[in-house]
Amino acid sequence: MRNHQLLPRSPIGKAFRYSMDRWDQLNAYLKDGVLEIDSNLVENAIRPLALGRKNYLFAGSHDAAQRAAGIYSFFAICKKHDVNPYEWLKYVLENIHTINHKNIRDLYPQNYKKLQEG
Secondary structure (H helix, E strand, O other), X not given: OOHHHOOOOOHHHHHHXXXXXXXXXXXXXXXXXXXXXXXXXXXXXXHHHHHHHHHHOXXXXXXXXXXXXXXXXXXXXXXXXXOOHHHHHHHHHHHHHHOOHHHHHHHOHHHHXXXXXO
16 A cells, blocks of 8 residues: 555554654664564563552552552562562571671672572
């Protein structure tokens, strides 16, 4: 179908014009193997944050919303680093007394994974 055969204000005409105006950007992924054809992975990764943000409105108070945000962040960092939250928390509570305050970062979930592997 050629462009001049479409009614410019019809839904298909608008879609066609939108695509043609962005043709170079839409094809960028063909030139760079790192780029994805869509943003589904990113959208799926940030969906819990968006849901959390909406839920914070109903947390009851500002302090409760901040605590909920902290919990969301904790689970997100564990998920990002493939760390079981229960095992990590158990490890921290059992070992926090042995850690020098200067090395407290050793207890972060991302570093816990390294400890378990090493």
